[in-house]
Amino acid sequence: MTISEQNQEWRFYGRRAGRKLNGARREALDECYPALKITDLPKDGSINPTSLFERPLKKFIFEIGFGNGERLAQHLKQEPNTGFIGAEPFSNGMSAFLNETQEHNPDNIRVLMDDAMPLVRSLSDQSLDAIYVLNPDPWHKARHHKRRIINADNLDHFARILKPRGKLIMTTDVEPLAEWMCTQAMLHDAFQWTANTAHDWRETPKDWIKTRYETKGAKGAGKMNYLFFEKNKSI
Numbered sequence: 001m002t003i004s005e006q007n008q009e010w011r012f013y014g015r016r017a018g019r020k021l022n023g024a025r026r027e028a029l030d031e032c033y034p035a036l037k038i039t040d041l042p043k044d045g046s047i048n049p050t051s052l053f054e055r056p057l058k059k060f061i062f063e064i065g066f067g068n069g070e071r072l073a074q075h076l077k078q079e080p081n082t083g084f085i086g087a088e089p090f091s092n093g094m095s096a097f098l099n100e101t102q103e104h105n106p107d108n109i110r111v112l113m114d115d116a117m118p119l120v121r122s123l124s125d126q127s128l129d130a131i132y133v134l135n136p137d138p139w140h141k142a143r144h145h146k147r148r149i150i151n152a153d154n155l156d157h158f159a160r161i162l163k164p165r166g167k168l169i170m171t172t173d174v175e176p177l178a179e180w181m182c183t184q185a186m187l188h189d190a191f192q193w194t195a196n197t198a199h200d201w202r203e204t205p206k207d208w209i210k211t212r213y214e215t216k217g218a219k220g221a222g223k224m225n226y227l228f229f230e231k232n233k234s235i
């Protein structure tokens with residue numbers, strides 16, 4: 001049984017496996033995943049991210065649904081004193097990420113090859129500096145909107161685990177999804193939008209590391225929206 005199947009409050013709808021893994025990726029998964037994987041997911045919010053790493057780290061960032069993880073691989077190299085947590089249920093994506101990072105053997109990353117939400121629930125209050133949700137699945141049909149990962153319930157959980165002034169960073173090139181994510185976050189008491197002008201969410205931020213999705217551009221891709229929210233100081 002997978003972690004998400006054990007968790008009744010939230011159902012996971014995405015893919016877990018695709019094309020059969022080739023030699024290098026299979027090896028990367030078999031060899032690196034056991035050492036980097038987060039194994040224990042208590043439901044009581046008792047995992048302090050500091051306990052996941054073997055040395056003291058200054059900041060903690062969680063990337064949800066990192067795909068093949070090219071962006072995450074660069075980010076963790078750029079910030080060696082930040083602890084990164086990545087969740088990606090799709091085995092092809094996780095194996096690509098591990099294949100890419102194994103050469104450098106970074107000690108500031110822990111991963112979960114499963115639905116991110118049970119892990120979100122396991123993390124302790126006010127323990128993260130940022131959560132990245134980049135190009136989440138759009139679930140276009142109205143009857144599937146409840147499957148979108150940005151929703152009021154999940155925002156409650158994100159608000160709990162973010163530190164005051166912690167960042168919630170979301171992107172998408174799908175206009176209706178951009179509107180949806182923005183509205184959900186704006187309606188939530190814990191978050192405020194940091195944009196002052198349209199430039200702030202329409203233009204690629206300085207020093208932004210692009211995801212594979214953003215670099216390759218899906219067929220018919222639209223213009224990216226960079227939706228940066230901050231958790232209110234007082235909550």
Ligand SMILES: C[S@@+](CC[C@H](N)C(=O)[O-])C[C@H]1O[C@@H](n2cnc3c(N)ncnc32)[C@H](O)[C@@H]1O
Nearest residue numbers: 014065066067090115116134135137211212213
């Ligand atoms: C459209 S892809 C974007 C991948 C990557 N963020 C990028 O921008 O290139 C969405 C990703 O979210 C992952 N995903 C979907 N639901 C998820 C969940 N509940 N927890 C973690 N990852 C999830 C999918 O497996 C997929 O890799």
